[in-house]
Amino acid sequence: MQILGACRYNFEMSVALGIVVGTTNSVAAIATPTGVEFILGPRGERVHPSVVAFPSSGGVVVGADAKRYRLTEPHHVIHSAKRFIGQNIRAPLVQLAMTGVRYRVEEGPNQQPIVVVRDRRMTMPEISSNVLLHLKRCAERQLGTPIKDAVVTVPANFTDGQRQATKEAGRLAGLDVMRLINEPTAAALAYGFGRDRQQVICVFDFGGGTFDVSILRLNGEVFEVLASEGDFFLGGDDLDRALGEVLAAECNRILRVDPRPHAALMMKLMMGAEAIKMHLSENDAAEGEIDGLDMPGAQGSRLPFQITRKQFEDLIAGYVNRTCEVTKQVLLTAGIDARSVSEILCVGGSTRIPLVRQRIAEVFRKEPNTKINPDEVVAQGAAIQAGSLVGNLSAGTGMGARDAVATTAHSMLGGGGNVVLPQQQAKRPILMDVNPATLAIQTAGGFTERLLDKNSPIPIERTRVFTTSRDNQTRVEIDCCRGEARRYTENEPLGTLVLDDLPAKPRGDLKIEVSFRVDADGILHVRASDQTTGVRQEAHLQVLGAPSAEDMPG
């Protein structure tokens, strides 16, 4: 405060991007003194498809342009990379996701999925970094200034490995990822920043690939997440696939050819399914035909379809029911009665489906807030957090952003921060996000001992003291896992920390202190030390599926 100049908004010095890398689309924005400004693509679009194409003509194409190659070269177009990033390729759900894409995914080092396009092998962070780099370049062109700092959003249920891999993608794109924030929390921030209210809200985030629901208590500038639940493999893609399968069966029945082995055809049907789904959000029925289905031996190349909204709803009811069950669960965990939730924010494209909104209203006995623009609100929250971390938030940012949230008004600011308003330092929002999963270690007999509970506030550190179970034991292995089960093997292993060269002592005499620390990004750091000798071993867990240790900075 003693330096007057530091309070002034300085466009050159403190621009930090807020970025949402979605399964299907990405959005980037920055906080300005009057609101939030979106980063536009080459054709002025706010929403950038998270698609990376490696066309035969050479080069790398990202965004809307890349999407065009989906029909001509489906094997060279990488989409839905978010479903693989930081995942262990051997996980059953990842194997399932692999059946839904037309590009080649193989097992790479450390069980991470690797994309193979012609003779190039790329990790998922590399694929994702192309999208981030594209956004960074668009932003630099638009703002006329180099950009380094960013806040990137992730689904609330992202694991440690997925978070590490996302940060790695940012690093590869030349960005300093100051913070990863959870998507529902970002949405809540966009909604509540500057409002200075006391209320409990629910963020229902049903996107292209993932589903998250969070309950937050807003207390002035404090945003405390009370509980968060989610389903990593549940999103609009699943709904498309459900409908796509029906179309494929129709194709088989009418055109007498099974399209399933043909990548390009299936892609066409899936795109058709997506279009039908969107149409049915606005209309009671969809009727028409999908053309250009050229198959050898087919009886024609046009597939007529006629689907009512009711039929579509029956098809997706199972998925939608699942989201409601998770919502009821998260309310119980938070200890909040559905009726005391004063606002339900719908985030993510799939909340445009009338059945989804109807079911939310049934759970809360209240209409959800659908006035916000589901695709953009998360990016606004990320931009506000980014602005807050570099210290250039003003009261106007909140008001402007909130107007945008409330009205989805178009074009906040055309060309940059040249609108000068009287500066008023805004109260910095304080985000209290939560740890998405219970973290534990293995103890004698194959059981687990919890160190950090799910839904604990982050950053957090907890320390426990353990001891040896055999006489003269000079080495202990601390197996860390993620999950609620009592049996170690029923949880997801995270990695092992080894303490060596311990003094030989009778069992139970050594005191081994184990600290679990989850930082504000939601990334786990484990430390163990022997208190008797002071032997200290500290390690960043090498998570299976994540980029390998030598790729990581520091």
Place this chain on the structure above:
Amino acid sequence: MSQRTDVLLWAQRMLALTSAPPHQLLELKIDATIEQAQDAFHKIARTSHPDIHRSGLTPEELESVTLAYSRVAGAYQDFRSQRMQTSRMRPIKDATPIPIPGVTAAKPTSAPGAARPPGGQLPTLSPTGTPTSAGGGASGSMNSKALIYYRKAELALRRGDLKGALLQMKMAIAGDPQSAFLRSALTEIEAELANPK
């Protein structure tokens, strides 16, 4: 400048409290309610959250503030989960943390933040032996219907609504009639109803 000094002093104070019970890190009385703990934690966050000191502190200072804040967050979580646990057994205020005497436990004095000595031992090189049962886990073996009602009973207890809790617990038992755990919880509630403190 005073803001900077304040937060550094606070961090120093917190980091010195290595084996203090959760309420001390939150600077609360031992019988504070969950709501009071929440307010206390929000107040701490408003002045001491590391994010609001990013530019004002050196990296080392920021690191110690972050560590202090992380430990206080741990204390807040411990306090909350203890309260939910004790509220299951005693909805009326009584906040003495339950020390679990462990045969092979490390001495409680030596353990930073070890409000509870270890419930288990460190694994040996090759953990062997098949565990016979999952022990008295509350939610481990319950079916989903019973679990939902059990959770509702917990919520009712936290509101102080004993009668509501009794009803929910009976519903839970209807969902899982075999559960000894649920029955003992029911007995506790009935006892509580019979002679309120």
